[in-house]
Amino acid sequence: MPHSLRPAERGAGAFGESILLIGPGAALLIGAFLFPVGQILVLSIVPPEEGLSIWTNFARFFEDDYYLRVAWRTFRLSVIITLVTAMIGFPLAYVVARTPRVVGYTLLLLTVLPLMTSVVVRTFGWIIALGRGGPVADLLSLAGLGARDATLLHTETGIVIAMVQVLLPFMTLTTLGVISTIHPHLEEASRTMGAGFYRTLRHVVLPLSVPGLVSGSLLVFALSISSFVTPNLVGGVRLPVMAGAIYQQATSTLDWNFAAAQSTLLLAAVLGLLIPYLALTRRRHG
Amino acid sequence: MVKRFPASALIGGGFILLLILVFMLLPLAIVAAASVTAGSFLTFPPQGFSLRWYGEVLASTAYLGAARTSLILATAVTASSVVIGTAAAIALHRRVLPGTSVLAALFLSPLVLPTIIFGIGLLIVASIYFGGPSLVALWVGHTVITVPYIVRTVAAVLSDADPQIEEAARTMGARPLQRLWFVVLPQARAGIIAGGFFAFNVSFDEAVVALFLRSPGVETLPMRIYGQLEFSPTPAVAAVSTLMILLTIVLIVAIERFLGLRRVAG
Numbered sequence: 252m253p254h255s256l257r258p259a260e261r262g263a264g265a266f267g268e269s270i271l272l273i274g275p276g277a278a279l280l281i282g283a284f285l286f287p288v289g290q291i292l293v294l295s296i297v298p299p300e301e302g303l304s305i306w307t308n309f310a311r312f313f314e315d316d317y318y319l320r321v322a323w324r325t326f327r328l329s330v331i332i333t334l335v336t337a338m339i340g341f342p343l344a345y346v347v348a349r350t351p352r353v354v355g356y357t358l359l360l361l362t363v364l365p366l367m368t369s370v371v372v373r374t375f376g377w378i379i380a381l382g383r384g385g386p387v388a389d390l391l392s393l394a395g396l397g398a399r400d401a402t403l404l405h406t407e408t409g410i411v412i413a414m415v416q417v418l419l420p421f422m423t424l425t426t427l428g429v430i431s432t433i434h435p436h437l438e439e440a441s442r443t444m445g446a447g448f449y450r451t452l453r454h455v456v457l458p459l460s461v462p463g464l465v466s467g468s469l470l471v472f473a474l475s476i477s478s479f480v481t482p483n484l485v486g487g488v489r490l491p492v493m494a495g496a497i498y499q500q501a502t503s504t505l506d507w508n509f510a511a512a513q514s515t516l517l518l519a520a521v522l523g524l525l526i527p528y529l530a531l532t533r534r535r536h537g
Numbered sequence: 538m539v540k541r542f543p544a545s546a547l548i549g550g551g552f553i554l555l556l557i558l559v560f561m562l563l564p565l566a567i568v569a570a571a572s573v574t575a576g577s578f579l580t581f582p583p584q585g586f587s588l589r590w591y592g593e594v595l596a597s598t599a600y601l602g603a604a605r606t607s608l609i610l611a612t613a614v615t616a617s618s619v620v621i622g623t624a625a626a627i628a629l630h631r632r633v634l635p636g637t638s639v640l641a642a643l644f645l646s647p648l649v650l651p652t653i654i655f656g657i658g659l660l661i662v663a664s665i666y667f668g669g670p671s672l673v674a675l676w677v678g679h680t681v682i683t684v685p686y687i688v689r690t691v692a693a694v695l696s697d698a699d700p701q702i703e704e705a706a707r708t709m710g711a712r713p714l715q716r717l718w719f720v721v722l723p724q725a726r727a728g729i730i731a732g733g734f735f736a737f738n739v740s741f742d743e744a745v746v747a748l749f750l751r752s753p754g755v756e757t758l759p760m761r762i763y764g765q766l767e768f769s770p771t772p773a774v775a776a777v778s779t780l781m782i783l784l785t786i787v788l789i790v791a792i793e794r795f796l797g798l799r800r801v802a803g
Contacts, residue, residue, distance in 0.1 A: 269631055270628075270634070271624075272625065273629070275621045275625075279621060280681065283659070284646070284647055286658075287655065291661065342553055343553075358558070370744055372742075372778040374564075374766070376563065379581050379775075385581055386581060413564075416560060448546050480745060501657045501749065510657060517654065518654050
C-alpha cells in the first residue's frame with residue numbers, strides 16, 4: 252500500500268467514487284466473512300439444553316480426557332513442526348537472499364510451486380512416499396532406522412514430515428523478507444575484522460534475522476494448529492488433531508455448538524499468534 | 538580481502554539445498570511417477586509405463602463431472618473476485634476513505650484467518666439461513682478467500698504506476714468513469730491478470746471450504762480426491778492429481794509472465 256496522500260484526489264467526488272468502488276467488497280466481507288465467523292462465537296455459547304451455563308460447551312471440552320489429549324497432540328506436533336521448519340527455513344532463506352539473483356529466484360520458484368498445488372495432491376504424494384514400500388520408509392530402513400516393511404503412515408513422525416513440507420514456504424518467505432533487508436556490508440565488516448563465515452552467520456546474520464524467524468514461527472504455528480487435511484489423511488483416525496475433530500463434528504455428527512466452541516478456542520489461539528505476527532511484519536514494512 | 542563463502546559452506550550449503558529441493562518436490566514427483574504405472578495398484582516406483590490410467594480418468598463420468606464443477610466454479614470465482622477485488626484495490630490505493638488502513642486489513646484478513654474457521658462459519662450460516670450448503674455458497678466462500686490475492690496484486694501494480702497520468706486526464710476534463718476505464722484499469726492490467734490467475738488456481742485447488750460445504754450433487758476435483766484418499770486410492774487418482782499439478786504449473790508461468798512471483802510473495 253502506498254503511504255502518500257494525494258490532496259488533489261480528496262474532493263467530494265473522489266469520496267463518493269471510492270465508496271462505490273469499495274462497497275461490493277466491503278459488503279461481501281462483512282456478510283460472508285465477518286458474519287459467519289461471528290456466528291461461530293454466538294453458537295459456541297448456546298448451551299445444548301436451556302437453562303445451562305453459556306460455558307457448557309467449553310466445559311465439556313476441558314472436562315473430557317479425549318479432547319484434552321487431542322489438543323495436547325495438536326500443540327506438541329505444531330511445536331515440533333515449527334522448530335523443524337525454522338531450522339530448514341533459515342538456511343534456505345539465507346541462500347536465496349545471498350546467491351546470484353537467477354539462482355535464488357529459481358529456488359524461490361521451486362519452493363513456491365508446491366505451495367500453489369492443491370493440499371490434497373501434496374498430501375497424496377506423502378501418502379505414497381511414507382507408506383509401506385515408499386521411498387521414505389525405504390530410506391529409513393536402509394539407514395537402519397526402521398524395519399524393512401516399515402510405514403510412516405498413521406504415525407506422528409509422518410504427520411510432521413508432511414506438514415513441514417506444506418508449511419516451509421511460509422517460513423522461508425517471511426524470513427527472506429527480513430534477511431534481504433540485512434545489508435551485506437555488515438557481514439563484510441565482520442569478516443574483515445577477522446570473524447569466520449560461520450561465526451558471522453551465528454553472531455551477525457542470525458540475531459538480525461530473529462524478527463523474521465519469530466514472525467515466521469508464529470505464522471507456521473498458527474497454520475499448523477488449524478490444519479486438518481494433511482494430518483487427517485496422513486495420521487488417520489487413530490491420531491486426530493483439533494481441526495480434524497472439529498471437521499468431524501461439524502460434518503458428520505452435526506454437533507455444531509460443540510464444534511463452534513472448539514473453533515472459538517482455536518480462533519483465540521490463532522488470533523493470539525497472528526496479532527503479534529501482524530504487528531511484527533507491519534513494523535518492518537512501515 | 539576475505540573469501541566471501543568458504544568452500545565448506547559452498548559444498549555443505551549446496552548439499553542442504555539439494556536435499557531441501559528434493560524434499561519439497563518429492564510428493565509432486567511421486568504422484569506424477571505413480572500415475573504412469575502399467576500395474577493395477579498404486580506403487581512407487583511404478584511398474585512399467587503406460588497412460589492407461591489417464592484413459593481411465595478421461596472415460597470416467599465421476600471425474601469428468603468433478604472437473605466440470607471445478608472449472609465452472611473457478612471461472613465464476615475468478616470473474617466475481619476480479620471485479621470486486623480490483624474495485625476495492627483502486628479505492629484502497631486512493632486512500633480517500635477514512636480508516637483506509639483498517640479497510641485494507643479487513644480485505645487481507647481472509648488470507649491469514651485459517652480456512653477451517655471460515656469454513657465452519659460458512660457452513661453454519663448456509664445451513665441456518667439458506668437451507669443448506671450449495672454450489673452458490675461455495676462460490677461466495679471462494680470469492681471471499683480469493684479477493685485478497687487480487688487486492689494485493691492490483692495494489693502492488695498501482696503503487697508503481699504514475700499518479701500524474703490520472704491527474705493529467707482529470708485536468709484535461711476526463712470524467713471519473715473515463716479516468717477509471719482509460720487510465721487506471723490499463724495501469725492495473727498486469728495486476729488484474731496475475732491476480733485473476735491466482736484466484737483461479739486457489740479456487741480450483743481449494744479443499745477445506747469445499748469439504749465443509751459438501752452438498753449432494755456438488756463435487757469438485759479436490760473433494761473427490763480427498764474422498765478417494767480416505768479409502769483406497771487407485772492410480773487414477775494419481776493421474777488426476779498430475780493433471781492438476783500441470784495446470785498449476787501453467788498458471789504459475791502465466792503469473793510469472795505478467796507480474797513476477799517475487800512481488801506477489803514479498
